[in-house]
Amino acid sequence: LARDDVTRENSKFVEEVLESRYGRPDPASGQYSPLKVAPIEPVTEWTLGSRRTGIIARKIGIYPMWLKNGKKILTTLLHVCDNHVIKYIPPEEWTPLIQPSRKTVIPIKKKGCLLVGADSTNPQNFTKQYCGLFAEAGVMPKRLLSRFMVTPNAALQPGTPLSAAHYRPGDVVDIRAKTMDRGFQGVMKRWKFKGMPATHGVTKTHRRPGNIGSGGGKARVMPGTKMPGHMGNRYRIFRGVQ
Incomplete structure (x- = not known):
C-alpha cells in the first residue's frame, strides 16, 4: 500500500480498500480494530512498583474551572x-539506547518497552517499510x-485502543512536551x-547580567552560568500534575 505503484487511476480504489480494512482515521467512526489474541500478561492488581503506559495528546488550550468550595483553578x-x-x-x-554505567551498583528493575502511535493517516504518504510497522497491530x-x-x-496487546479513559480523575x-519558542532573550x-x-x-x-567571572586564577566562565541565549523550543518534563 505504499506510493510506489499507486497511479491516479487506482488511487480511489486504494482508498476504498483502506477504508474497508481499517475504517476512517476519525475515532468517532468506530475504526478500532478488535484484538485477535489473548493479552500478553495476565491481568493483575496494581502494585507500588507497577508502571503503566502513557498516551500521546495535543494541547488545546487553558480553561478555567471552579471547585466545590468556590476556588478557581486553571x-x-x-x-x-x-x-x-x-x-x-x-x-x-x-536493549536501551544508553547503556548504564559500570559504576552502577543499585540493581535496576527491568521494564518492557511499549510503542504507542497516534493520529492515523493515509498509508500512501509513507514507505512500505514504515507501513509494515503497523501490520502486527x-x-x-x-x-x-x-x-x-x-x-x-502492565503490558498491553498490540492493537489496543487508548483514550482519555485510560486515566481517572485525580x-x-x-507530562513531557516541547516548550513555546521565545527566540533569543536576555x-x-x-x-x-x-x-x-x-x-x-x-x-x-539596566538589563545586563553583570559580572560572569569566577575570580582567582580560573580565567574561564564556569559551565552552566546563566547568560542570554535561545529560550524555549526544548523538551521539558512537568512532574506531579493532577
Missing part, C-alpha cells in the same frame, strides 16, 4: 487523538510514535534576573 485541555498500542518489547528483548499508520517503559504486569501524571526574561538599578550612576546596563 486546567489544560488535551486532545487524545486516535491512540493505539503498536508493539510491545519484553524486558528480555529490550492491524491499525492504520500513525503520524506520531512514542515509547513508554512499562512493567511486565490521578497524578508526568537574562531578565530567560532566567528571571532582577536587573541593575535604574539610577545612581548606572548607565546602559
Whole structure:
C-alpha cells in the first residue's frame, strides 16, 4: 500500500480498500480494530512498583474551572487523538539506547518497552517499510510514535485502543512536551534576573547580567552560568500534575 505503484487511476480504489480494512482515521467512526489474541500478561492488581503506559495528546488550550468550595483553578485541555498500542518489547528483548554505567551498583528493575502511535493517516504518504510497522497491530499508520517503559504486569496487546479513559480523575501524571519558542532573550526574561538599578550612576546596563567571572586564577566562565541565549523550543518534563 505504499506510493510506489499507486497511479491516479487506482488511487480511489486504494482508498476504498483502506477504508474497508481499517475504517476512517476519525475515532468517532468506530475504526478500532478488535484484538485477535489473548493479552500478553495476565491481568493483575496494581502494585507500588507497577508502571503503566502513557498516551500521546495535543494541547488545546487553558480553561478555567471552579471547585466545590468556590476556588478557581486553571486546567489544560488535551486532545487524545486516535491512540493505539503498536508493539510491545519484553524486558528480555529490550536493549536501551544508553547503556548504564559500570559504576552502577543499585540493581535496576527491568521494564518492557511499549510503542504507542497516534493520529492515523493515509498509508500512501509513507514507505512500505514504515507501513509494515503497523501490520502486527492491524491499525492504520500513525503520524506520531512514542515509547513508554512499562512493567511486565502492565503490558498491553498490540492493537489496543487508548483514550482519555485510560486515566481517572485525580490521578497524578508526568507530562513531557516541547516548550513555546521565545527566540533569543536576555537574562531578565530567560532566567528571571532582577536587573541593575535604574539610577545612581548606572548607565546602559539596566538589563545586563553583570559580572560572569569566577575570580582567582580560573580565567574561564564556569559551565552552566546563566547568560542570554535561545529560550524555549526544548523538551521539558512537568512532574506531579493532577
